[in-house]
Amino acid sequence: MGDCHECAGSCAPASAGTAATHKLVAIIGPPNAGKSTLFNRLTGLRQKVANFPGVTVEHHTGKADLPGGHDVELVDLPGVYSLHARSEDERVSHDVLHGKMPGLKRPDGVILILDATNLSRHLPLAASVLSLRIPTLVVLNMADDMRQRGGAVDTGALADELGAPVVLASASTGEGVEEVARFLTGGIGVPKPVELPVLQDVPACRQWAREVSREAGYTHPAPPVWTRRLDAVFLHAVWGPLSFVLVVGAVFQTIFTGARPLMDGVEWAVAAAGGLMRAVLPEGVLRSLLVDGVWSGVGAVLVFMPQILLLFLFITVLEDSGYLARAALIADRTMARVGLQGKSFIPLLSAYACAVPAIMATRTIENKRDRIATILIAPFMTCSARLPVYTLIIAAFIPDRQFIGPFVHTRAAALMGLYVLGFAAAVLTAKVLKSSILKSERTPFVLEMPPYRVPSWRTVGLRLYDRALAFLKRAGTVILGVSVVLWALASIPLVDGKAPPIEQSLAGTLGRAIEPLIAPLGFNWKIGIGLVTSLAAREVIVGTLGTIYGMEPDKDSAGLQAALQKDLTFAGAVALLVFFAFAMQCMSTLAVVRRETGGWKWPAVQFAYMGALAWLCALAAYRVFS
Amino acid sequence: MQLSFKNGARANGPASLADLGENEEGTLERIDLPADFAHRLMELGFVPGHAITVAHSAPGGDPRVFRVDGSEIALRRETARHILLRKQ
Numbered sequence: 001m002g003d004c005h006e007c008a009g010s011c012a013p014a015s016a017g018t019a020a021t022h023k024l025v026a027i028i029g030p031p032n033a034g035k036s037t038l039f040n041r042l043t044g045l046r047q048k049v050a051n052f053p054g055v056t057v058e059h060h061t062g063k064a065d066l067p068g069g070h071d072v073e074l075v076d077l078p079g080v081y082s083l084h085a086r087s088e089d090e091r092v093s094h095d096v097l098h099g100k101m102p103g104l105k106r107p108d109g110v111i112l113i114l115d116a117t118n119l120s121r122h123l124p125l126a127a128s129v130l131s132l133r134i135p136t137l138v139v140l141n142m143a144d145d146m147r148q149r150g151g152a153v154d155t156g157a158l159a160d161e162l163g164a165p166v167v168l169a170s171a172s173t174g175e176g177v178e179e180v181a182r183f184l185t186g187g188i189g190v191p192k193p194v195e196l197p198v199l200q201d202v203p204a205c206r207q208w209a210r211e212v213s214r215e216a217g218y219t220h221p222a223p224p225v226w227t228r229r230l231d232a233v234f235l236h237a238v239w240g241p242l243s244f245v246l247v248v249g250a251v252f253q254t255i256f257t258g259a260r261p262l263m264d265g266v267e268w269a270v271a272a273a274g275g276l277m278r279a280v281l282p283e284g285v286l287r288s289l290l291v292d293g294v295w296s297g298v299g300a301v302l303v304f305m306p307q308i309l310l311l312f313l314f315i316t317v318l319e320d321s322g323y324l325a326r327a328a329l330i331a332d333r334t335m336a337r338v339g340l341q342g343k344s345f346i347p348l349l350s351a352y353a354c355a356v357p358a359i360m361a362t363r364t365i366e367n368k369r370d371r372i373a374t375i376l377i378a379p380f381m382t383c384s385a386r387l388p389v390y391t392l393i394i395a396a397f398i399p400d401r402q403f404i405g406p407f408v409h410t411r412a413a414a415l416m417g418l419y420v421l422g423f424a425a426a427v428l429t430a431k432v433l434k435s436s437i438l439k440s441e442r443t444p445f446v447l448e449m450p451p452y453r454v455p456s457w458r459t460v461g462l463r464l465y466d467r468a469l470a471f472l473k474r475a476g477t478v479i480l481g482v483s484v485v486l487w488a489l490a491s492i493p494l495v496d497g498k499a500p501p502i503e504q505s506l507a508g509t510l511g512r513a514i515e516p517l518i519a520p521l522g523f524n525w526k527i528g529i530g531l532v533t534s535l536a537a538r539e540v541i542v543g544t545l546g547t548i549y550g551m552e553p554d555k556d557s558a559g560l561q562a563a564l565q566k567d568l569t570f571a572g573a574v575a576l577l578v579f580f581a582f583a584m585q586c587m588s589t590l591a592v593v594r595r596e597t598g599g600w601k602w603p604a605v606q607f608a609y610m611g612a613l614a615w616l617c618a619l620a621a622y623r624v625f626s
Numbered sequence: 627m628q629l630s631f632k633n634g635a636r637a638n639g640p641a642s643l644a645d646l647g648e649n650e651e652g653t654l655e656r657i658d659l660p661a662d663f664a665h666r667l668m669e670l671g672f673v674p675g676h677a678i679t680v681a682h683s684a685p686g687g688d689p690r691v692f693r694v695d696g697s698e699i700a701l702r703r704e705t706a707r708h709i710l711l712r713k714q
Contacts, residue, residue, distance in 0.1 A: 081666075081669040081670070082669055084665075086662060086665075086666070117696070118695070118696040118697055120695070120696075121671055121695050121696060121697065124669075202665065202668035202669060202673055203668070203673050203674060203675070206673050220696060223693075231681070231682050231691075232682070235682035235683070235684070235691070236682075237685055240684075240685060241685050325700075329684045329689060329691070329700050330684050330685060332684060332688075332689050332700075332702070333684060333685075333686055333688060333689075336702075342689075444659070444663050444701075444702075444705050445689060445700070445701065445702045445705065446666070446667070446670065446699060446700070446701060446705075447689070447699070447700040448670065448697060448698070448699050448700075449691055449697075449698035449699070449700060
């Protein structure tokens with residue numbers, strides 16, 4: 001294949017398509033073969049995520065960074081073992097490669113990534129991809145790993161067998177990436193095509209794959225020694241569960257304690273910027289809108305960014321290192337007790353930071369009913385948005401005393417109790433769902449254990465960047481919108497050209513309108529306004545109450561506590577805590593559930609169920625404590 | 627190559643993957659599961675005639691990791707019971 005240097009651009013694979021316009025090249029390969037790492041190498045920050053129309057499968061597209069101004073768009077397809085359209089992932093890959101995906105033309109070229117350490121298993125995919133007759137480059141990834149473990153392959157011979165150029169690569173170190181770029185710019189010629197068997201019969205396919213790898217001089221690498229050694233610890237009868245608890249504990253500790261200084265930093269910066277805006281802008285409606293409306297609302301949410309990014313850092317590192325698969329294995333039996341499976345564990349863990357990424361993480365669960373059950377219970381986990389609400393109310397109503405021994409104080413115990421409450425609701429809901437509407441055949445649980453690998457910092461960095469951007473987008477749209485609307489509701493109708501007292505404003509009217517509904521729970525109209533605004537996002541209630549009582553919550557939290565104590569009894573406070581533990585007050589979560597389940601049915605069910613549960617339990621709590 | 631027969635009844639019928647102990651090996655005979663799922667397992671390397679070795683397992687012995695065709699796949703016991711082994 002190296003003999004084709006001269007014909008760059010003319011006999012090129014991509015030139016088979018429409019030459020002058022942009023070329024589309026699809027990246028396909030089995031799971032864990034390193035598709036995304038190579039994709040990231042080729043596109044860097046010029047990528048975007050989108051859903052294919054009509055399905056929940058997400059795909060990344062991006063412009064390849066190529067010398068000489070070549071315009072090539074890459075699309076990263078989901079990991080598949082074959083092109084039989086059985087699962088949604090397989091159907092998407094099948095449709096894209098056949099040019100049947102609406103909004104996407106048939107690819108002009110394909111980069112097929114196979115795992116060089118396990119060639120015979122992955123060659124059947126090559127047969128079905130190559131038989132589509134799209135110019136294809138076969139990339140044998142993890143070449144460094146293969147050589148290190150004593151494996152070898154003759155790429156020239158393999159290219160002859162397959163009728164397609166073959167390169168050895170290592171997406172994590174960058175080996176072979178130049179060759180891939182050369183393919184994209186048309187610098188690698190395609191050998192004469194050969195007839196390939198596309199067999200439905202797996203054993204026959206395997207037989208063919210074995211023969212091809214023999215012809216190509218493939219030496220299977222020795223088993224990964226380090227993976228075996230690490231598994232001897234991480235899957236040990238005693239050390240396994242112990243390290244599992246340690247890892248999960250460390251994640252929690254870092255998210256809640258380690259993130260503190262960072263969050264304080266962001267809080268300080270937000271307050272400083274608000275102060276600056278107040279000082280610079282002339283007094284009036286505009287300043288009020290920008291500072292009290294927009295900035296206080298958006299700022300209240302920005303504070304959570306360090307926590308969410310830290311969680312994603314952990315999840316990405318654990319996933320890319322291969323530990324996550326072991327964690328799912330260890331958690332499987334416990335999750336099976338509530339009718340779920342090991343793969344639900346990680347999304348549920350993520351939900352302790354934020355339900356939005358958690359719901360996105362359920363994509364790894366193939367069983368549709370398990371996936372929906374996991375999506376439905378994820379918002380019960382105590383997300384970080386509940387923390388500011390819990391902290392405020394606990395500080396205002398629960399005296400700080402020793403509770404159990406000298407270390408556990410009443411306030412900490414109350415907070416822990418709320419975590420347990422959310423968890424219990426999730427478990428019970430899962431049990432109910434899995435034994436009724438989402439009852440499924442006991443899910444066949446199949447989980448591949450990838451070898452342990454050192455995560456690529458490039459990939460981790462890009463993923464965090466992705467998440468940060470998504471989060472900022474949310475803060476810049478949903479939260480900003482709600483903040484402006486709330487500000488407007490609290491500011492009209494104008495009295496003598498100024499904002500009215502809160503009870504005469506539209507927001508006050510709204511609060512009074514829902515008062516009959518919430519009075520049984522011990523809440524008055526002021527809390528009612530907070531409940532209405534917190535439908536957008538839970539933490540918004542803190543800012544709202546600050547606005548209602550006319551104080552800035554950041555500066556004068558003690559003042560806000562005192563004001564709350566006048567308006568809420570102890571029983572009402574408990575009811576409020578319980579309400580927040582259960583209610584679905586998060587527009588972003590509802591939006592992501594709609595996107596992931598493909599309709600309004602499940603978000604509607606979830607909203608109604610969680611709301612009813614919150615109201616009933618809050619009522620019970622109010623009755624018990626008053 | 628050895629098979630462990632934990633319960634006597636197994637000695638007569640075909641043994642399954644679930645009857646193997648850690649580090650024991652067997653040869654796959656057939657998969658007694660719905661076609662779609664059997665197909666999927668085959669794509670992962672559970673092909674008749676292939677050797678399968680039992681590796682680690684989750685605490686309590688379920689699910690278990692099986693080494694097959696150069697990769698490691700975890701299955702629950704209830705699935706492993708339906709993957710039948712060739713008699714020795």
